[in-house]
Amino acid sequence: MTPAEAALAARPAMFGDYPVRKHDIAGSVVCIVCFLVLAVVNMTMLRRNLARGHKFIPSGAMFGLCMARIITFSMRLAYTTHPTNINISIAANIFLAAGVVILFILNILFSQRVFTSRHPSLAYVGSLFYTVMRAFYISVIVFLIVLIVTTGVYYHTNHTVQQGISQFRKVAMVYFVVSAFLPIPIVAAAYWIPRSEKDETWPVHYAHWIERYSGLYSPDPRRKPSAAEFYAEIPQGETRRPVHVIPPPERGARQVSVALILIAAVILTFATAVRTASSFVVVSLLEKPWYDYRVTMYLCIALAELLVEIMWIVGRVDLKFYIPDNKWDKSASSTDSDKDGVMDLEVDGETEVELDGARRAGDAGALEKQL
Incomplete structure (x- = not known):
């Protein structure tokens, strides 16, 4: 074995490989520019919608992902130019793991809104389904914190502690694979479970003033109803709490909405599963599998997330998954x-x-x- 091969055999393979100037500087700069453009687009959409009284917080979360990825690949650039700096390496790995969780949560949120629109009697605020989903969002945040903390202390402990930390990281990564896949069974359940009579009669409210769900259309704030007009839509004597839902199928946006969720779930599940595989197989650089190559990291992190964000922007999720504000959620029967x-x-x-x-x-x- 040559000295070079001995050096490779002594270093473990890692997801994304160790950065080198020849490839990672150009790749990181391209990724930074792409996410910067999407950040500008998302912030522009958010501000434009807010100016029209159309508050869609997920646009802000999508902007947050872009900023996290700009930091991620900036850290990758710094790691490329300072390969022996362990702190930069830790920061790069932390941001690499953290950003995509935003897309998991958003896609689950969109699927929850589809389920709620189909079954308002099962998913109203305070129902078991609603409570379980809130608990799941919290659990994702908890596992993200676990992953960040374990990544930060991994390189500063002895071998025995590293083995224990590695198990925590594996559990967190598997949980993220489940999170990426979860929108598929939620949407399937929404259409597999037959609508009951309660679902048909439950008081619901959607943004009926939105005229289109594609292109460059922006809602007209003058068409938003007042509180009195909102309650006029609810039958007299109705005591059940109204459910705010996304547009019904006859508005022509539901089928595309479901497709946006399912395609994003497939992309994110595959990308996360590939990254998770690298944490379960520890080999040397001489035996490096395909999912530890540099190009795989750029495809599964940068390209996958860019595709999902672009698809959501072009598909106008800010219109298709918008639900009216909850500021009118007072009892309609109160006198x-x-x-x-x-x-x-x-x-x-x-x-x-x-x-x-x-x-x-x-x-x-x-x-x-x-x-």
């Missing part, structure tokens, strides 16, 4: 604040009674001017 037959509901900090009085005062003032 404590009824005055003269008008329900006292808040609308942007004022009440319907106050607004009604203001309108009457305005009408009176206009009449006096005419006289």
Whole structure:
């Protein structure tokens, strides 16, 4: 065995391989530019929607992923130019693991909204399904923290502790594979479970003022209903809490919405499974498997996430998976604040009674001017 081969045999293979100037500088710069462009697009969409009263927080999360990946590949660049700096290596691996979790959570959230729209009687706020999903989101965050902490201390402990930490990391990675795949069974259950009579009659509310779900369309804020108009859509005497849902199938957006979820789930599951495989097989660089090559890392991390983000942007998830704000979620049957037959509901900090009085005062003032 030559000295070079002996050196390779002494170093363990790792996902993404060890960075080298010849390949990683160019690859990292390209990835930084691509994610920077998507960050600008996501922030532009978020600000434009907010200006029109269309609050879609996942756009901000998608922007956050882009910023995390810019940091990831900036750390990769720094690691390339300082290969012996262990702290830069740790930071690069932490950001490499952390970013994609945002896409897992968003895709699960989108699938949850599909299930809720199909079965509002099973997924209303406070239901078992709703509670389980909230617990699952929390568990993903917990496993992410575990992965970050274990990655940070892995290189600063002895061999025995490293073996224990390695087991925690494997469990976390498997959990992420499950998280990436979970939207598929959720969507399947949404259509496999037959809709009950409760699902058909449960009071639901969707953004019916959105006219289109593609292209460069932006919602018209003037078409949003007031609180009084919102409650006018609910049958009199209804005591069940209304469920905010995504558009129904007849609006022509549901089929594309499901496709966006399923395609993203397949891409993310494959990419995460490949990365997880590298944590279960520890070999030397001489026996390096295909999933530890540098090109695999760029395909499974950068390309996969770019494809999902671009698909979601072009597919206008900000319209297809938008649900109305919950600021109107007060009991429609409450009569404590009824005055003269008008329900006292808040609308942007004022009440319907106050607004009604203001309108009457305005009408009176206009009449006096005419006289």
